[in-house]
Amino acid sequence: MAAILQTHSLGISFGGLKAVQDLNLTLNEGDLVGLIGPNGAGKTTVFNLLTGMYLPTTGDIIFKGESIVGLKPYEIAAKGITRTFQNIRLFAELSVLENVLIARHLHAPYNMVHAILRLGKYYQGEKEMRAEAYELLKIMNLAHKAEEKAKNLPYGEQRRLEIARALATKPSLLLLDEPAAGMNPQETTDLMELIGFIRDKFNLTILLIEHDMHLVMNICERIYVLDYGINIAHGTPEEIKNNPRVIEAYLGEGA
Numbered sequence: 593m594a595a596i597l598q599t600h601s602l603g604i605s606f607g608g609l610k611a612v613q614d615l616n617l618t619l620n621e622g623d624l625v626g627l628i629g630p631n632g633a634g635k636t637t638v639f640n641l642l643t644g645m646y647l648p649t650t651g652d653i654i655f656k657g658e659s660i661v662g663l664k665p666y667e668i669a670a671k672g673i674t675r676t677f678q679n680i681r682l683f684a685e686l687s688v689l690e691n692v693l694i695a696r697h698l699h700a701p702y703n704m705v706h707a708i709l710r711l712g713k714y715y716q717g718e719k720e721m722r723a724e725a726y727e728l729l730k731i732m733n734l735a736h737k738a739e740e741k742a743k744n745l746p747y748g749e750q751r752r753l754e755i756a757r758a759l760a761t762k763p764s765l766l767l768l769d770e771p772a773a774g775m776n777p778q779e780t781t782d783l784m785e786l787i788g789f790i791r792d793k794f795n796l797t798i799l800l801i802e803h804d805m806h807l808v809m810n811i812c813e814r815i816y817v818l819d820y821g822i823n824i825a826h827g828t829p830e831e832i833k834n835n836p837r838v839i840e841a842y843l844g845e846g847a
């Protein structure tokens with residue numbers, strides 16, 4: 593199995609604080625991997641590094657064979673890495689469909705000239721993109737809400753819309769930051785199935801941060817554990833569950 597993403601001794605400091613240190617992460621194509629750790633362990637910082645929002649202090653990030661360090665977030669998105677956020681970031685006043693369409697335009701099948709001159713290719717492209725956006729909404733069980741404003745959706749549906757929007761950018765690597773946060777147990781169970789389903793349907797590699805251990809242990813094939821910015825363990829869910837360093841890190845948190 594080929595590695596789609598590797599980090600080599602990746603690290604970042606904020607003043608004196610080493611938020612992430614010496615991280616060596618490998619994701620193979622098609623992997624569904626978890627990134628867990630107590631609050632403040634550095635998980636979201638890893639996502640910020642992988643998506644170009646932060647520049648690493650040390651190390652390298654290799655995506656599809658080339659370094660992406662120093663690229664702008666939109667350049668990294670265009671290469672195929674997309675994320676969702678811990679705090680939902682939808683366009684609240686736009687419709688559900690428009691939220692997906694905006695993301696879909698990153699890979700529009702026409703160029704600016706076609707759009708300005710309103711050439712046939714533009715109309716054809718717009719039609720295709722709407723159809724694709726609807727298809728994504730159907731998969732995420734949101735098609736019946738296509739015309740609703742995003743802000744009027746219940747929380748669980750907003751989280752699903754975030755994933756639909758991320759998928760619209762046609763990623764090969766999807767980073768999910770606490771996708772089940774705020775969901776009730778039934779919504780979480782449905783989401784678990786959905787994550788596995790989209791991974792297979794869209795040939796995705798998925799890295800997910802999640803505090804819901806039930807979700808992580810059930811769907812992730814491998815798990816990396818961070819504590820104070822350091823990767824203290826890596827293995828299968830079974831190995832992680834029984835790892836004394838992991839148990840200690842979580843007990844320290846009272847979990």
Ligand SMILES: Nc1ncnc2c1ncn2[C@@H]1O[C@H](COP(=O)(O)OP(=O)(O)OP(=O)(O)O)[C@@H](O)[C@H]1O
Nearest residue numbers: 606609611629630631632633634635636637638678
């Ligand atoms: N831009 C920044 N400037 C200064 N410190 C930062 C910055 N971003 C993150 N940190 C610090 O880095 C550490 C790791 O934060 P991070 O948000 O990555 O943790 P986390 O594991 O995602 O936590 P949580 O589970 O609570 O979301 C924290 O101590 C945080 O305060």
